[in-house]
Amino acid sequence: MSASFLYALVGIGLFSLSLYGLIVHxxxxxxxxxxxxxxxxxxxxxxxxxxxxxxxxPDAVPHAMVITGIVVAVSATALALTLMLKLTAETGxxxxxxxxxxxx
Amino acid sequence: MEALTxxxxxxxxxxxxxxxxxxxxxxxxxxxxxxIVLFIAFGLLMALAWVRLDAPDVALAEAAIGAGLxxxxxxxxxxxxxxxxxxxxxxxxxxxxRPKGRLLQWLPVVALLLVxxxxxxxxxxxxxxxxxxxxxxxxxxxxxxxDNPVTAVLLNFRGYDTLLEMVVLLLALLGVWxxxxxxxxxxxxxxxxxxxxxxxxxxxxxxxxxxxxxxxGHAPGGAFQAGAVLGAAGVLLLLAGWRPxxxxxxxxxxxxxxxxxxxxxxxxxxxxxxxxxxxxxPTAQAGILILVLETAATVSIGLTLAAxxxxxxxxxDKGLT
Amino acid sequence: MGTALTDSPWGVMLILLPLAxxxxxxxxxxxxxxxxxxxxxxxxxxxxxxxxxxxxxxxxRHAVGGWGAPLxxxxxxDGLSLLMLLVTAMVGFAVSVxxxxxxxxxxxxxxxxxxxxxxxxxxxxxxxxxxxxxxxTFELMGLAAVALVALAGGRDALxxxxxxxxAALLGSLAYxxxxxxxxxxxxxxxxxxxxxxxxxxxxxxxxxxxxxxxLLLKTAVFPLHFWLPPAHAHAPAPVSALLSALVVKASFYIxxxxxxxxxxxxxxxxxVHTLLGLLGAMAVLWGSVQALRQTRLKLLIAYSTVAQIGYxxxxxxxxxxxxxxxxNAAAYLAFSHALAKAAMFLAAGNLLRFGGHDRIxxxxxxxxxxxxxxxxxxxxxxxxxxxxxxxxxIGKWLMLEAAxxxxxxxxxxxxxxGGLLAAAYIFKVLGYAFTQADVVHESRAVPASMExxxxxxxxxxxxxxxxxxxxxxxxxxxDPFGASEIRP
Numbered sequence: 001m002s003a004s005f006l007y008a009l010v011g012i013g014l015f016s017l018s019l020y021g022l023i024v025h026x027x028x029x030x031x032x033x034x035x036x037x038x039x040x041x042x043x044x045x046x047x048x049x050x051x052x053x054x055x056x057x058p059d060a061v062p063h064a065m066v067i068t069g070i071v072v073a074v075s076a077t078a079l080a081l082t083l084m085l086k087l088t089a090e091t092g093x094x095x096x097x098x099x100x101x102x103x104x
Numbered sequence: 105m106e107a108l109t110x111x112x113x114x115x116x117x118x119x120x121x122x123x124x125x126x127x128x129x130x131x132x133x134x135x136x137x138x139x140i141v142l143f144i145a146f147g148l149l150m151a152l153a154w155v156r157l158d159a160p161d162v163a164l165a166e167a168a169i170g171a172g173l174x175x176x177x178x179x180x181x182x183x184x185x186x187x188x189x190x191x192x193x194x195x196x197x198x199x200x201x202r203p204k205g206r207l208l209q210w211l212p213v214v215a216l217l218l219v220x221x222x223x224x225x226x227x228x229x230x231x232x233x234x235x236x237x238x239x240x241x242x243x244x245x246x247x248x249x250x251d252n253p254v255t256a257v258l259l260n261f262r263g264y265d266t267l268l269e270m271v272v273l274l275l276a277l278l279g280v281w282x283x284x285x286x287x288x289x290x291x292x293x294x295x296x297x298x299x300x301x302x303x304x305x306x307x308x309x310x311x312x313x314x315x316x317x318x319x320x321g322h323a324p325g326g327a328f329q330a331g332a333v334l335g336a337a338g339v340l341l342l343l344a345g346w347r348p349x350x351x352x353x354x355x356x357x358x359x360x361x362x363x364x365x366x367x368x369x370x371x372x373x374x375x376x377x378x379x380x381x382x383x384x385x386p387t388a389q390a391g392i393l394i395l396v397l398e399t400a401a402t403v404s405i406g407l408t409l410a411a412x413x414x415x416x417x418x419x420x421d422k423g424l425t
Numbered sequence: 426m427g428t429a430l431t432d433s434p435w436g437v438m439l440i441l442l443p444l445a446x447x448x449x450x451x452x453x454x455x456x457x458x459x460x461x462x463x464x465x466x467x468x469x470x471x472x473x474x475x476x477x478x479x480x481x482x483x484x485x486r487h488a489v490g491g492w493g494a495p496l497x498x499x500x501x502x503d504g505l506s507l508l509m510l511l512v513t514a515m516v517g518f519a520v521s522v523x524x525x526x527x528x529x530x531x532x533x534x535x536x537x538x539x540x541x542x543x544x545x546x547x548x549x550x551x552x553x554x555x556x557x558x559x560x561x562t563f564e565l566m567g568l569a570a571v572a573l574v575a576l577a578g579g580r581d582a583l584x585x586x587x588x589x590x591x592a593a594l595l596g597s598l599a600y601x602x603x604x605x606x607x608x609x610x611x612x613x614x615x616x617x618x619x620x621x622x623x624x625x626x627x628x629x630x631x632x633x634x635x636x637x638x639x640l641l642l643k644t645a646v647f648p649l650h651f652w653l654p655p656a657h658a659h660a661p662a663p664v665s666a667l668l669s670a671l672v673v674k675a676s677f678y679i680x681x682x683x684x685x686x687x688x689x690x691x692x693x694x695x696x697v698h699t700l701l702g703l704l705g706a707m708a709v710l711w712g713s714v715q716a717l718r719q720t721r722l723k724l725l726i727a728y729s730t731v732a733q734i735g736y737x738x739x740x741x742x743x744x745x746x747x748x749x750x751x752x753n754a755a756a757y758l759a760f761s762h763a764l765a766k767a768a769m770f771l772a773a774g775n776l777l778r779f780g781g782h783d784r785i786x787x788x789x790x791x792x793x794x795x796x797x798x799x800x801x802x803x804x805x806x807x808x809x810x811x812x813x814x815x816x817x818x819i820g821k822w823l824m825l826e827a828a829x830x831x832x833x834x835x836x837x838x839x840x841x842x843g844g845l846l847a848a849a850y851i852f853k854v855l856g857y858a859f860t861q862a863d864v865v866h867e868s869r870a871v872p873a874s875m876e877x878x879x880x881x882x883x884x885x886x887x888x889x890x891x892x893x894x895x896x897x898x899x900x901x902x903x904d905p906f907g908a909s910e911i912r913p
Contacts, residue, residue, distance in 0.1 A: 005228060
């Protein structure tokens with residue numbers, strides 16, 4: 001069942017790609033996009049490796065875990081987007097405020 | 105069957121490459137609007153991958169929630185982020201950060217390549233043929249009350265996870281509402297296309313949701329997929345300018361939002377008192393109980409997703425709800 | 426009476442009560458404050474009930490849904506879980522009483538549901554024996570905590586909340602990839618079953634790396650601590666107390682649990698626990714130095730949290746030889762830090778309410794004007810510094826003992842140096858609290874309940890100094906640290 005390993009490796013690749021995107025980009029919307037792709041990549045690893053059952057139907061437990069994960073991801077995304085909008089309204093820029101300077 | 109296997113390999117390979125390429129483009133595109141569109145396409149390709157991996161329930165959930173509703177949320181956020189852009193000029197440029205200095209630029213790339221290589225090696229070291237928990241699931245499926253193994257796991261075997269997850273969804277709405285209210289009035293009248301589309305699609309979507317809910321017991325489907333389709337109907341209504349009556353905004357709305365996780369908690373507690381174990385369904389009533397829980401969950405999930413799209417606690421004229 | 430007490434479903438109630446309470450507070454905002462207090466009080470009673478039950482019958486295990494691992498999810502509590510549940514109930518109750526006076530009407534209706542869901546998440550996490558279930562509880566906890574931080578509004582709080590959310594999500598995702606690898610490697614997500622099946626294969630190493638990094642990020646261990654000071658400092662005072670005392674300990678608890686159970690075959694190798702000890706030592710020194718440099722009180726206290734967390738990680742290298750003693754030290758430090766740090770943040774909140782600012786240099790004769798608050802801060806400081814008598818002293822003493830027995834002079838030096846630096850920044854604050862500031866500020870009244878909540882928590886931290894034997898015997902229920910080397 002090498003198709004499952006193929007997809008699992010794609011998942012690993014996506015994980016690294018999105019981790020790079022999360023660290024490197026400053027714009028909050030891009031960071032949120034990166035986190036979403038990262039979540040999808042982990043789900044891909046979970047479901048792909050569940051198909052190693054040869055001819056039998058795949059393992060249903062990772063499928064349930066991924067559905068749970070998708071709902072959790074959309075919840076987190078919604079909160080993150082609203083927080084981003086609020087922050088932008090306060091600072092004018094959709095980026096994490098620079099906390100090097102101490103506000104007195 | 106050489107040709108078929110080769111074809112399957114090519115298809116999977118192309119799909120995998122497509123996923124990687126779309127993700128890369130979505131993350132590095134200078135235009136935010138295009139980036140979100142690419143992300144939605146990525147989600148749809150992902151749904152295709154789930155189908156290839158024999159995971160139709162996940163495919164439905166991904167298409168509806170992961171690609172659809174997440175995409176809608178991202179678009180709505182982008183629109184609020186740059187409200188001065190007109191309808192025609194949809195390109196929103198945001199600079200791609202380039203870290204300063206050659207070392208700083210290449211260090212994360214090298215590190216991540218090493219990490220990928222390591223993780224890839226670990227993945228390939230896993231045994232090629234393993235049953236996981238599918239044996240246990242199959243053995244207990246008859247007493248679980250449903251025929252669809254994914255629904256059985258979600259609502260029965262690991263129902264506690266589902267309970268917590270629905271609270272997470274509600275909590276996200278609580279968080280969004282605590283960050284600020286929103287006006288209920290409509291800003292612009294919808295065009296005729298959107299208006300007609302909404303009138304035709306929304307009843308259809310509600311029917312599809314009901315079907316998905318019912319069929320989830322023995323075929324791919326279930327509460328989350330149905331709830332997501334309901335949420336999509338809600339989003340369509342909101343886009344078409346519909347706003348619910350102000351009187352409905354207070355505790356009836358909150359009650360319906362809480363119905364899903366609330367039903368779970370009540371039934372969990374009752375079952376504890378009757379059966380002695382938390383969430384232990386008696387075999388005879390398991391099917392009915394699961395259907396009740398799923399119905400409540402569908403309503404809650406649909407409403408919560410639509411409310412998340414609206415993006416703020418609805419205010420009535422008298423003040424805050 | 427005995428059987429009724431021990432047969433009641435205390436563990437289950439710990440999760441269902443705050444969930445139900447949170448939902449009812451959401452539906453009925455007018456009653457949020459009363460309902461919130463009632464719920465927290467009943468949760469506190471339930472923890473006492475669970476403790477009673479566990480003292481009677483040993484570890485608590487409950488198979489949710491009647492299925493049992495590996496198909497279903499198990500709830501499990503031993504001495505360590507009970508300790509964390511106790512500290513959650515104690516700090517939670519004090520902070521709830523404080524919050525009843527702290528939040529105005531509008532903010533209160535938002536605060537209570539969020540706090541009750543956070544409480545549910547904490548209890549669910551400490552009771553869970555299933556690593557995927559723990560992921561869901563982490564997300565519940567993270568979203569609730571972020572929403573609570575953002576309640577303060579304003580640029581600083583929102584920026585801190587955003588940073589916190591991104592860090593929390595990244596940590597959870599790294600953790601989840603580890604869960605995926607472990608499940609596909611060993612066919613289960615139950616901790617006890619994994620402990621039986623795990624071996625020193627690449628999969629487990631990868632899982633350790635991923636989950637370890639994710640949990641270190643969530644526990645704000647140096648150098649992954651960047652998100653903590655802005656989030657904890659700019660949140661509303663009771664929220665800061667909850668975050669520093671409880672939320673940060675939750676990921677440490679999971680790391681410890683996984684280290685002891687799942688990653689046990691890997692412990693033999695020197696590298697990992699040396700690394701953890703090194704990070705802990707740097708956290709102690711860096712956090713303390715940064716705390717000394719701060720001009721704002723809440724930022725000082727936040728950096729102090731970064732430092733105090735480092736102490737707990739010193740147990741990892743020490744436990745290789747000293748075993749249970751080092752872990753007991755870490756558990757005691759976690760307990761006393763939770764009480765003391767919560768007291769400090771509540772005291773800082775009082776000062777903020779009183780003077781309208783938290784600049785250390787302008788703490789105008791606080792000792793005379795808010796004596797209870799100043800006493801709370803001082804007593805909490807005693808525990809943070811590790812002076813006798815206090816819980817902090819016992820924890821540091823146990824850690825020093827373990828280090829001396831093994832001849833780890835480097836760790837002894839770190840602990841002593843950390844204590845000296847802590848004394849420096851605590852006395853800096855107290856010094857300003859005694860003296861008159863250059864500019865006189867307008868003052869607002871501080872409700873008595875807020876002052877007493879802070880003081881009682883601080884007294885609790887000091888009282889822990891006398892309760893070493895009973896507390897440690899409680900922690901020993903179910904033998905979480907493997908003293909007898911037999912798997913439970």
